[in-house]
Amino acid sequence: MIALGVMATxxxxxxxxxxxxxxxxxxxxxxxxxxxxxxxxxxxxxxxxLSIAGFYALLEAYFFAVVQVLIYAGxxxxxxxxxxxxxNLQPEAKGGPGLVPVFFAFVLGLALVLLLTRAGISFAPExxxxxxxxxxxxAAGMGREIFGTYFYPFELVSLALLSAMAGxxxxxxxxxxx
Amino acid sequence: xxxxxxxxxxLSSLLFAVGAFGVLTRRGAITxxxxxxxxLNSANLALISVSRALPGNxxxxxxxxxxxxxxxxAIAAAEAAVGLAIVIALFRLxxxxxxxLARLLKW
Amino acid sequence: xxxxxxxxxVAKVAVIVGLLQVSxxxxxxxxxxxxxxxxxxxxxxxxxxxxxxxxxxxxxKFFFKEDVLPxxxxxxxxxxxxxxxxxxxxxxxxxxxxxGVLEVSGREIPLVIANIDAGVLLLLAASGLGVYGIILAGWxxxxxxxxxxxxxxxxxxxxxELSLGLGVIAVLVLAGTLNLSEIVELQSRSLxxxxxxxxxxxxxxxxxxxxxxRLPFDLPEAESELVxxxxxxxxxxxxxxxxxxxxxxxxxxxALLVTLYLGGYGVPRFIAEPLxxxxxxxxxxxxxxxxxxxxxxxxVFVWVRWTLPRFRFDQLMRVGWKALIPLGFANVIWAALLTxxxxxxxx
Numbered sequence: 345m346i347a348l349g350v351m352a353t354x355x356x357x358x359x360x361x362x363x364x365x366x367x368x369x370x371x372x373x374x375x376x377x378x379x380x381x382x383x384x385x386x387x388x389x390x391x392x393x394l395s396i397a398g399f400y401a402l403l404e405a406y407f408f409a410v411v412q413v414l415i416y417a418g419x420x421x422x423x424x425x426x427x428x429x430x431x432n433l434q435p436e437a438k439g440g441p442g443l444v445p446v447f448f449a450f451v452l453g454l455a456l457v458l459l460l461t462r463a464g465i466s467f468a469p470e471x472x473x474x475x476x477x478x479x480x481x482x483a484a485g486m487g488r489e490i491f492g493t494y495f496y497p498f499e500l501v502s503l504a505l506l507s508a509m510a511g512x513x514x515x516x517x518x519x520x521x522x
Numbered sequence: 523x524x525x526x527x528x529x530x531x532x533l534s535s536l537l538f539a540v541g542a543f544g545v546l547t548r549r550g551a552i553t554x555x556x557x558x559x560x561x562l563n564s565a566n567l568a569l570i571s572v573s574r575a576l577p578g579n580x581x582x583x584x585x586x587x588x589x590x591x592x593x594x595x596a597i598a599a600a601e602a603a604v605g606l607a608i609v610i611a612l613f614r615l616x617x618x619x620x621x622x623l624a625r626l627l628k629w
Numbered sequence: 630x631x632x633x634x635x636x637x638x639v640a641k642v643a644v645i646v647g648l649l650q651v652s653x654x655x656x657x658x659x660x661x662x663x664x665x666x667x668x669x670x671x672x673x674x675x676x677x678x679x680x681x682x683x684x685x686x687x688x689x690k691f692f693f694k695e696d697v698l699p700x701x702x703x704x705x706x707x708x709x710x711x712x713x714x715x716x717x718x719x720x721x722x723x724x725x726x727x728x729g730v731l732e733v734s735g736r737e738i739p740l741v742i743a744n745i746d747a748g749v750l751l752l753l754a755a756s757g758l759g760v761y762g763i764i765l766a767g768w769x770x771x772x773x774x775x776x777x778x779x780x781x782x783x784x785x786x787x788x789x790e791l792s793l794g795l796g797v798i799a800v801l802v803l804a805g806t807l808n809l810s811e812i813v814e815l816q817s818r819s820l821x822x823x824x825x826x827x828x829x830x831x832x833x834x835x836x837x838x839x840x841x842x843r844l845p846f847d848l849p850e851a852e853s854e855l856v857x858x859x860x861x862x863x864x865x866x867x868x869x870x871x872x873x874x875x876x877x878x879x880x881x882x883x884a885l886l887v888t889l890y891l892g893g894y895g896v897p898r899f900i901a902e903p904l905x906x907x908x909x910x911x912x913x914x915x916x917x918x919x920x921x922x923x924x925x926x927x928x929v930f931v932w933v934r935w936t937l938p939r940f941r942f943d944q945l946m947r948v949g950w951k952a953l954i955p956l957g958f959a960n961v962i963w964a965a966l967l968t969x970x971x972x973x974x975x976x
Binding site: 411424 | 527529530532533534535536537538539540541542543544546547548549550552553555556557559560563566567570571573574578582583584585586588589591592593595596597598599600601602603604606607608609610611613619
Binding site for chain 1: 750
């Protein structure tokens with residue numbers, strides 16, 4: 345079982361931090377999914393993203409942890425909360441989608457967890473290589489990869505961002521019906 | 523410590539399921555967008571934990587997974603921008619972001 | 630862990646947080662006396678010599694004011710918001726190096742709280758999170774003026790963070806590192822980057838005004854339109870936390886500008902060389918030079934506030950998107966050209 349293996353190999357401090365972060369991430373994700381007030385959901389999503397950034401730091405991907413806070417929490421979520429406040433969305437009405445869809449969603453979610461966990465177990469990482477690689481989690485290491493191996497995908501992503509920007513401007517223009 | 527990646531992998535599958543549950547059961551368009559963000563993030567977490575476990579340049583940890591996670595981040599930003607624009611257009615048209623109202627392709 | 634290093638780290642945090650509070654107090658005095666100077670008034674001059682103890686009196690007043698929790702506010706958010714603001718403001722300052730490496734009983738203590746590799750990014754992240762304090766306050770207050778203030782703040786912050794980032798990126802291109810201490814060292818070996826990138830300096834200065842919500846960019850709290858914007862409903866210590874956060878952001882913004890473009894804590898060569906300082910004496914001189922540079926820009930902040938009128942919101946957006954961002958991009962391209970053509974200048 346994976347979890348037992350973790351306890352054996354993670355240090356006590358790390359285990360505690362990991363457990364706290366896991367609780368935070370799961371709890372805040374559940375609030376996002378279950379709460380009715382969009383603004384509260386948005387704020388807990390920010391908390392969720394910060395806790396994920398904590399995981400990245402725990403996995404020693406420091407650069408990506410900071411990027412996560414900078415882009416996700418600092419830009420994307422500000423945009424989402426801005427729109428929530430701009431539209432002045434009210435809490436969703438009680439009632440919801442009835443029990444049958446919820447049941448199916450629950451079963452589907454459970455199946456998904458089992459499937460993904462199964463995949464995670466069958467993924468057997470190489471035996472521990474000791475110290476972390478010197479370029480893991482640094483900006484320099486990532487830059488070398490992006491502008492070396494992944495140069496063309498990177499350019500494609502920039503094109504995707506550009507087209508998304510154009511599309512967003514077109515969609516959000518007033519008088520859609522004209 | 524070396525096993526933090528697989529624990530994070532387990533967690534990421536849980537988070538993905540939570541996000542998927544939200545997408546399937548909620549009706550507010552923005553809420554659904556936010557649940558998609560949870561799913562994307564869990565994928566990112568999986569990418570990074572796997573890349574941490576793989577052997578890399580002179581030690582454990584391969585950078586490639588982080589680059590892919592960065593691409594996911596960029597696509598998430600694009601998705602949020604377009605998604606929010608659609609939500610605003612929907613709100614202008616229907617006066618609500620309930621996706622059940624948007625079941626017609628025209629008007 | 631070495632005890633001296635631990636003590637050094639704790640002392641650094643304590644001294645910096647304490648100094649920031651003192652600077653904020655002094656800054657409010659400078660702001661009021663400065664505005665009086667500019668408007669041909671006297672300003673506060675009753676409490677202490679030159680009114681220097683006025684901030685103390687203000688602080689006591691804040692402490693003993695009634696802490697009003699208005700009805701119909703979203704309580705948890707309303708209470709958390711000022712703390713978020715202050716926390717992010719304090720966190721941003723942690724990566725700013727304010728001096729070289731101090732030597733205490735054979736051990737080296739770098740004069741920066743967190744000397745991390747992604748320093749600049751962490752600062753940008755912290756300032757990006759700072760906007761949540763304002764948005765939350767605006768929304769939780771359940772008040773139209775507050776909400777408008779929060780909305781304006783988020784739109785403004787998103788827009789100007791881009792130009793702030795572009796102003797920072799140009800320096801990173803020249804320096805080839807994200808570590809602020811290394812950027813400062815590089816500048817003391819060559820020249821302050823403002824010489825190479827004057828445009829980037831201007832972009833970062835203007836974006837700094839916008840990010841700190843100072844006039845001419847103080848639309849989130851525009852008192853003639855929105856009562857007091859996002860902090861209309863706040864009183865007592867909660868209000869003063871917003872107040873402190875704003876002034877600490879100002880200090881951080883000035884410090885970032887100094888660190889990236891004006892040689893940071895480096896003592897100008899024409900002063901350092903005749904004095905022939907070395908060792909800890911040099912470090913002290915560096916701290917003084919850093920403080921002097923930052924103080925100058927703080928005065929510029931005050932000066933501009935009482936000189937320029939406020940932008941209209943469409944003007945604000947136009948300046949951000951149509952002027953600053955293209956200029957920022959041009960500056961980044963210029964920096965890239967410089968590093969390609971003259972790499973020997975920045976090694």
